[in-house]
Every structure is written in structure tokens, then in C-alpha cells.
Amino acid sequence: MLYGAFALIRSLVCGDKELCTKQSPSKPLRMLDHWDNADGSIERGYSGNSFFFKDGRLLVNERSVTYARLLASVGINAAAINNVNVKGPATKLITDEYYAPLSELSEILDGYGIKLFLSLNYAAPMELGGLDSADPLDERVAAWWEERMRETFAALPGLGGFVVKADSEGRPGPFTYGRTHADGANMLARAVRPYGGRIIWRCFVYNCQQDWRDLKTDRARACCDNFEPLDGLFDDNVILQIKNGPVDFQVREPVSPLFGRLKKTNCMAEFQIAQEYTGQQRHVCYLIDFFKQVLDTRMYTGEEKDTVGDIVCGMTAVSNTGDDFNWTGHDLAGANLYGFGRLAWDTSLSAEQIAREWICMYYGRDAELSDTVCDILMRSWPVYEKYNAPLGIGWMCTPGYHYGPDPDGYEYSRWGTYHKATHETIGLDRTPSGTGMTEQYNEPLKSIYAHPEKCPDELKLFFHKLPYDFRLQSGKTVIQHIYDTHFEGAEEAAEFVELWKKLEGKMDGGRYERVLSRLIEQSISAAEWRDVINSYFWRKTMIPDEKGRELY
Ligand code: GCW
Numbered sequence: 001m002l003y004g005a006f007a008l009i010r011s012l013v014c015g016d017k018e019l020c021t022k023q024s025p026s027k028p029l030r031m032l033d034h035w036d037n038a039d040g041s042i043e044r045g046y047s048g049n050s051f052f053f054k055d056g057r058l059l060v061n062e063r064s065v066t067y068a069r070l071l072a073s074v075g076i077n078a079a080a081i082n083n084v085n086v087k088g089p090a091t092k093l094i095t096d097e098y099y100a101p102l103s104e105l106s107e108i109l110d111g112y113g114i115k116l117f118l119s120l121n122y123a124a125p126m127e128l129g130g131l132d133s134a135d136p137l138d139e140r141v142a143a144w145w146e147e148r149m150r151e152t153f154a155a156l157p158g159l160g161g162f163v164v165k166a167d168s169e170g171r172p173g174p175f176t177y178g179r180t181h182a183d184g185a186n187m188l189a190r191a192v193r194p195y196g197g198r199i200i201w202r203c204f205v206y207n208c209q210q211d212w213r214d215l216k217t218d219r220a221r222a223c224c225d226n227f228e229p230l231d232g233l234f235d236d237n238v239i240l241q242i243k244n245g246p247v248d249f250q251v252r253e254p255v256s257p258l259f260g261r262l263k264k265t266n267c268m269a270e271f272q273i274a275q276e277y278t279g280q281q282r283h284v285c286y287l288i289d290f291f292k293q294v295l296d297t298r299m300y301t302g303e304e305k306d307t308v309g310d311i312v313c314g315m316t317a318v319s320n321t322g323d324d325f326n327w328t329g330h331d332l333a334g335a336n337l338y339g340f341g342r343l344a345w346d347t348s349l350s351a352e353q354i355a356r357e358w359i360c361m362y363y364g365r366d367a368e369l370s371d372t373v374c375d376i377l378m379r380s381w382p383v384y385e386k387y388n389a390p391l392g393i394g395w396m397c398t399p400g401y402h403y404g405p406d407p408d409g410y411e412y413s414r415w416g417t418y419h420k421a422t423h424e425t426i427g428l429d430r431t432p433s434g435t436g437m438t439e440q441y442n443e444p445l446k447s448i449y450a451h452p453e454k455c456p457d458e459l460k461l462f463f464h465k466l467p468y469d470f471r472l473q474s475g476k477t478v479i480q481h482i483y484d485t486h487f488e489g490a491e492e493a494a495e496f497v498e499l500w501k502k503l504e505g506k507m508d509g510g511r512y513e514r515v516l517s518r519l520i521e522q523s524i525s526a527a528e529w530r531d532v533i534n535s536y537f538w539r540k541t542m543i544p545d546e547k548g549r550e551l552y
Contacts, residue, residue: 002113003345006073014360023346029239029268029314030344031078031117032071033163034321038082038089044274046281047322047329052081056089058101063323064108070327072112074341078316079109080117084165084202091121091128094148099155106158115160117200122164122184123172124148135177136187145191153195161198163241164188168205181205181226182233189235200268200316201234202241203227203258204248210416218428218435219416220246220462224258228440232264240267241316244294246437247417249318250394251278251285251385254449254459257440259308260299268314269294273336277394278384280403281320281329283522284496284515285384286377288339289351295343300442315344330518331511334362335377352378369506376496383496385458386489387529390482391472392462393419393427396533404525405532420465423540426478427461438463457481468541482537483545486530493519493526 003023011019035043036050051063071079082090092098106116125131125144135141153159166173166184174184185201192199206222223246234240240262245253249272259267271291278285295309303310317340321327328334338361339354355377359370389396389407395417399409410417419426430437431450438450448454452464457472468479476484497519504512531552538544538551545551 002072003075006075009073010357010361014357015365025075025345026309026347027312027314027344029078029316030076030341031080031268031314031316032076032319032321032340033080033084033119033270033316034319035083035085035274036081037087042322043083043085044272044276044318045322046275047320047327047333048324049322051321051323052105058098058105060101060104060108064105067321068109068112068114070337071114071341074338075345076341077113078115078117078160078314080119080163080200080316081105082119084119084163085169085171086119086121086165090119091124093118094120094124094152095128096151096155099152103156103158106156110158116156116158117160118162120162120164120188121172122166122174133177134172136174136179136183137177142187142191145188149191149195149197153192153197157195159195159197161192161200161237162188163200163202165202165204168202169208173205180230180233182230185238186233186235189238193235193237198237198239199235200239200241202270203256204243204270206416208416209414211414212412212418216435217416218430218437220430221435221437221440222246223256224261224440227258228261230265231262234265236266238266239313240265241270242267243270243272244291247394249277250392251381251388252290252392252458252462253394254392254462255294255297255299255308257437257445259311260301260306260442260445261440262311263301266313267311268316269308269312270316270318271340272318273320273333273340274318275320275333275336276318276402277397278381279522279525281333282403282518283384283493283525284330284332284376284380284519286332286335286339286351286355286380288336288343288354289378290381291340291343292347292351295347298445300445302442309347315340326514331362331515332373332377332380332518334358338362363507363511366506369503372499372503376499379492380496383489383492383526386485387493387526387533388489389419389533390461390485391427391457391478392459394462395419405529407533407536419461421537421540423542425465425467427463427465429465430463434465468537468543479537479541479543480546483534483547483549483551486534487549490523490526490530494523497523 036052038053040049040054123134125141129144167175189199203223205226206219246256335358338358342354359373395410396407398404398406469477535552
């Protein structure tokens with residue numbers, strides 16, 4: 001009834017001729033992960049502060065209801081409301097300090113078909129329970145969790161379960177005790193099982209204390225290295241949450257190879273609509289086509305249905321919402337929130353169909369307006385990629401903050417994200433002659449990625465170390481590709497401003513001005529990316545631009 005009502009409204013608003021439709025969701029679990037902290041800040045939040053938390057308190061108000069309706073209107077049916085980095089007061093969300101407001105929130109969400117999830121602190125038995133260990137095989141630890149979960153589910157019967165970030169970026173986990181992630185996840189899964197709870201266990205586990213001089217360790221391998229050997233060892237109420245790519249939400253990455261390697265384990269895909277690396281909601285970057293490409297990628301598991309979309313039981317996205325009155329900071333980032341939900345509901349929809357729908361719902365049915373906004377949205381991800389780091393290499397952004405260019409910012413850091421540019425070559429050899437990461441894919445992906453000619457251009461520098469005069473499938477050399485795409489990307493970003501200006505008078509309530517000011521900022525930032533990246537490579541290589549454009 002709920003989804004039918006929203007589908008009817010959508011059809012009426014969009015002027016569909018056929019109002020009768022029969023639909024069922026592509027995926028049972030369609031989720032949002034909020035990285036909201038108890039103090040009201042949001043990790044990687046670009047649209048104000050949290051509307052769930054303020055100064056350690058949980059907020060339940062009119063916005064909670066609007067939020068639930070907003071999510072339900074696009075088919076989302078689960079939400080984890082606190083940051084996966086669970087620290088301070090957030091650890092206590094599973095205590096009676098928070099049960100009363102949580103129960104209120106859970107009921108509101110439930111009214112819209114949404115299950116409340118919380119993120120857990122793996123070390124809670126120590127931080128809350130006063131134990132001297134969080135060892136998953138220690139009976140005292142398991143007993144502590146059982147008791148805590150008994151109490152928590154009694155207070156919050158609608159709770160869906162928990163998301164866990166363990167042994168990742170300084171967060172505690174089973175590795176401390178020489179245990180595996182299956183040991184850790186199963187201990188929790190058993191504690192929540194009697195209440196129908198689920199444990200969503202993140203696979204974002206890698207060594208973030210890498211020495212950049214160490215040429216053997218490859219962060220991109222970590223997800224498969226850590227989790228593939230555990231296939232089949234997880235309880236059936238555990239779901240492994242795998243980031244779309246093997247590293248971390250860059251504008252372009254190959255699909256995580258782990259999707260192709262789990263035969264006996266539930267898994268879901270984690271995307272990021274919070275635009276951490278894609279312009280922080282100050283740039284327009286409509287990501288749905290990228291997500292769609294991920295879902296459509298065949299993993300060659302030997303099963304008949306073998307795309308990522310076939311393999312996963314659900315999808316989640318790191319949310320781009322905050323307490324800004326338009327929810328997402330950039331009005332056009334609303335298309336990512338809307339689009340993610342719609343895609344999770346129906347993975348067969350195209351990014352353009354979804355964009356058109358969103359435009360209709362948000363701006364109305366004016367044809368010129370629809371064409372222009374759709375044109376901007378559909379070009380926005382490719383444009384962002386053009387002026388960002390080239391050919392899948394990623395990470396040429398300002399360390400920590402992740403906005404704006406800094407080509408060597410991460411090069412000598414501990415984060416395992418290196419491009420290794422010299423005056424002759426750039427890129428990491430991930431083939432068997434290098435780190436061997438390509439071996440984690442099934443054939444034919446394995447051979448395609450390992451072969452410098454066959455590897456798709458957009459991933460060339462993700463998988464290969466290549467000379468600047470290497471010829472891409474496009475016929476261009478690597479260096480000329482870098483120059484050309486950066487000039488083009490900045491030009492197109494400037495063009496977005498002109499396109500938008502044509503829409504003046506076609507929308508009200510500040511919607512024109514808000515987007516215009518962000519597009520202007522984007523065009524300035526894109527020019528900065530262009531000049532910093534191009535100059536960086538010009539200075540490294542001293543190879544001139546064939547077209548003689550200005551380099552610095
Ligand atoms: O992309 C990185 C972010 C961290 C984040 C981490 C993760 C929540 O920079 O801020 O922490 O990923 O996914 O756990």
C-alpha cells in the first residue's frame with residue numbers, strides 16, 4: 001500500500017499515461033548508512049549537521065517523520081543512524097540512556113516500513129561492561145553481548161540489527177585477540193538471532209599504517225585477502241557489506257573482486273552518495289550511472305546470474321543528508337538520494353530514467369528545464385572524472401579533507417594510496433608481475449585487467465604502471481589524455497553555469513540561485529584541478545601539450 005501510494009503519486013506528477021503498475025523490489029534490503037556522530041557533527045557530511053543527534057541527545061521531531069516519508073517514497077527500508085566509527089556517547093546507544101527516544105524513532109520509521117539499525121562499538125564489553133577483553137571466543141564477552149541484546153531488543157523490538165566496522169582505521173575488532181572476522185561477526189549474530197536481528201559486517205578492513213616505501217603491500221588486495229578465506233564461515237544472519245570498489249569510493253574504481261569470490265556468504269554493496277571524493281556536494285556529480293555500471297558488472301562466478309546486482313542481497317549508501325533545509329546541501333545532490341533509492345528498488349531502471357523522474361518530481365514538467373537539468377546531471381559524473389585524477393588512479397585530493405587537488409598529498413602517507421609517478425611512468429602494477437591483485441578476479445576479468453592493452457582505458461592506471469607515451473585504446477597517449485580530459489572537464493564545468501543561466505525564471509524559492517552559486521564554485525574549482533594536475537604532469541614529464549595550451 002505504502003509503495004503503491006508513492007508510485008501512484010509519482011506517475012501522476014510525471015504525467016504517465018499508464019497508472020496501473022505491478023512492481024516488486026529488486027533487492028530485499030535497501031538501506032542508508034548515516035555517519036552521524038552523537039555530538040551532532042557528521043563524518044563526511046556536506047549538508048549541515050545531523051538531524052538525529054545534537055549534543056549527545058537523540059532528536060525525535062517533525063523532521064524524523066519527514067525523513068521517514070522521504071525514504072519510503074523512494075523505497076528505502078532500512079537506516080543505520082549513527083556513524084560506523086562508534087565513539088563516546090554513541091557506544092551507549094545500546095543502553096537505557098537512549099532506549100526511550102530510540103523507541104520513538106523506531107516506531108516512526110516502522111510506520112514507513114523502515115527498520116532502524118545502529119552501528120556498534122566492537123569494544124563495548126570493555127567500554128561499557130568493564131570487562132578486560134572483547135575477545136569473541138571469551139565466554140564472558142559472548143555472555144555480555146547476549147544480555148545486552150536481550151535488554152536492547154526488549155526495549156526496541158523493531159530494531160533490525162547492527163552495522164559493525166571492526167579492525168578498520170583504528171577501530172577495535174577481533175584481530176586484537178588473534179581471531180577472525182567470522183569469529184567476531186558470529187558471536188554478535190548469535191546474540192541478536194533470537195530477535196530476528198542481523199549483523200551487517202563491513203569488509204573495509206586494510207592496513208592504514210602502511211609504509212609508503214613498502215612496495216609489496218597493496219591496499220586494494222586487502223578486502224579479498226581478509227574475507228575470501230572466510231567464505232562459508234559466517235552465520236546466515238550476517239551480511240558482509242562490501243564497498244563498490246576495492247579501495248575507497250573514488251570517482252572511478254573497478255568493482256571489488258570480493259563480489260565474485262563469496263559463494264556461501266550473504267553480501268551487500270556499499271555505495272557512497274555523500275560526495276566525499278566527488279565534490280562534497282559543492283560540485284554536481286550524479287552518481288547513479290556509476291552505481292548502475294557496478295551492479296551490471298559480471299563477476300563470472302560460474303552461476304547463470306553473475307552480475308554484482310544478482311549476487312548481492314541488498315544495497316546501502318552512505319547518506320548525503322543533513323539538517324540543511326533542502327536535505328542535501330546542493331539541490332542537485334537530491335538526485336543521488338532519490339536515485340539511489342529508486343535504483344535499489346528497481347535495478348533495471350536507467351540512470352537517465354531516474355534523473356528524468358527526479359527532475360519531474362522536483363522541478364516540474366517543463367521540457368526545456370527537464371532537458372537541461374538532465375543534460376547536466378548525466379554529464380556530471382564523467383565531467384568530474386575528467387578534471388579529477390586520471391585513468392582510475394584516484395587520490396590526488398587534499399589529504400584528510402578530500403576537496404580540491406593535491407597530486408602528491410597522499411604519496412608519502414600511511415594510507416596505501418599511491419600513484420608512484422616518476423618522470424617516465426605512472427601507476428601501480430597490480431598484475432602478477434606486481435602486487436597480483438588482478439588474480440583476485442575470475443576469468444575473463446582477471447586477464448582483461450592484467451593486460452595493459454585490453455584493460456579498459458578508464459582503469460589503466462589503477463592496474464598498470466605505464467609510460468606517459470603509452471597509447472590508450474582511444475588512440476591518445478596517457479599524457480595527452482591527461483591534458484585533454486582536464487581541459488575538457490573544466491570547460492564543461494564552466495558550460496554548466498551557462499546552461500543553468502538559461503533556466504532563470506523557470507523555478508522559484510531560491511532554487512535557481514542556490515544551484516547557480518554552487519555551479520560557479522564548481523567551475524572555479526574545476527579550473528584549479530585542471531591547472532594543478534596538468535602542471536604537475538607537465539613538470540614531471542616536460543612533454544608539451546600537442547595542442548599548445550597553457551601549462552604552468
Ligand atoms: O572513506 C573513508 C572515510 C572515513 C570513513 C571510512 C569508512 C567512517 O574517509 O571518514 O569512516 O571511509 O568507510 O569507514
